[in-house]
Amino acid sequence: MPIDFPSNPVLNQSYTVLNKTFTYNGTGWVTSGAISPGATGATGPIGATGIVGSTGPSGSPGGATGLTGATGATGASLTISGIDRSILVVSSNAAVASSLTIDGSGVMQANTGTMTFVNPTITNYTETVYTANTGTAITINLTNGTIQRLTANASTTITMPSAVAGKSFVIILGQDGVGSRTITWSAPVWPSATAPTVTTTASKKDIFSFFSDGTSWYGATLGQNYA
Numbered sequence: 001m002p003i004d005f006p007s008n009p010v011l012n013q014s015y016t017v018l019n020k021t022f023t024y025n026g027t028g029w030v031t032s033g034a035i036s037p038g039a040t041g042a043t044g045p046i047g048a049t050g051i052v053g054s055t056g057p058s059g060s061p062g063g064a065t066g067l068t069g070a071t072g073a074t075g076a077s078l079t080i081s082g083i084d085r086s087i088l089v090v091s092s093n094a095a096v097a098s099s100l101t102i103d104g105s106g107v108m109q110a111n112t113g114t115m116t117f118v119n120p121t122i123t124n125y126t127e128t129v130y131t132a133n134t135g136t137a138i139t140i141n142l143t144n145g146t147i148q149r150l151t152a153n154a155s156t157t158i159t160m161p162s163a164v165a166g167k168s169f170v171i172i173l174g175q176d177g178v179g180s181r182t183i184t185w186s187a188p189v190w191p192s193a194t195a196p197t198v199t200t201t202a203s204k205k206d207i208f209s210f211f212s213d214g215t216s217w218y219g220a221t222l223g224q225n226y227a
Contacts, residue, residue, distance in 0.1 A: 005029050133176075134158065142169055150174070152181035159186040165214030170222070173198065174205040188219035196221045203227075 003017050009024040016022070022029040130145035132138065134156040140148060142161055146169040150158070153176040175181055179202030185195050188210055196219075199206050205226040210217045 003029075134181075140169065140171075142167065146170065147172065151176050152183065153178075155182040155184075157184040157186055160188055160210070160217045163212045163215055163217055165212060168209065168211045171208045171210070172205055173208065175200060175202050177202050179203070185219070188217040190219050195219075196224075199225045201225070 003022075005022070006013070006015055009015070009029070011024060011026045013024040014021055015024070015029065020031055022031045024030075127147050128145035129147045129149055131149045131151075132144075133151050133153045136154050137157045137159070138150065139159040140161045148169060149172045151174050158171070158173075173183065180200045182200070183198045190196065196206070196208070206224040207222040207226065209220050209222050211220075212218070
């Protein structure tokens with residue numbers, strides 16, 4: 001705290017404050033040692049609450065609106081035309097997302113995926129018949145039909161399709177008008193590991209059936225030398 005010394009002191013004049021004596025040396029008041037502090041005064045009262053400050057400026061605006069997502073794929077569709085029937089189609093396979101069509105002839109087709117029918121009753125069904133000349137080699141393609149009506153117009157090799165468990169098909173194998181066409185099979189499994197002797201008479205036909213277990217095609221002769 002400030003000390004209020006006497007005005008106009010004279011040389012060697014003494015002045016005591018806070019239990020400490022000061023001496024005027026002609027220039028200023030001097031003493032030695034520390035000044036003993038007085039007792040701590042009482043705590044003053046709490047001041048009044050200050051006024052509320054002004055509202056701060058608004059924050060910067062948020063980011064720009066995100067881009068619109070791509071349009072989802074079109075769901076499965078069912079088209080029925082010129083036919084009076086009720087059909088329930090249930091699929092948990094998202095791959096069956098292309099069209100399922102039943103035309104006026106009652107033909108149902110799914111362009112992708114596999115349709116599975118559990119315990120159906122099918123009456124008077126018709127398989128597709130595919131007709132072709134063999135040339136010198138032919139590979140069976142079951143997407144053409146499960147009844148393959150082939151005419152050997154040259155000695156030929158008949159190659160089986162990929163083995164898929166549960167698939168089957170029939171070959172009606174005929175000679176052309178010349179005949180004597182030899183057949184090499186690649187590579188079904190025959191009874192006793194022996195391929196049948198094919199009828200080579202001109203215009204005659206043999207009928208063979210094939211079944212797959214997923215590994216091999218098993219062949220059976222249904223009949224031979226048909227006109």
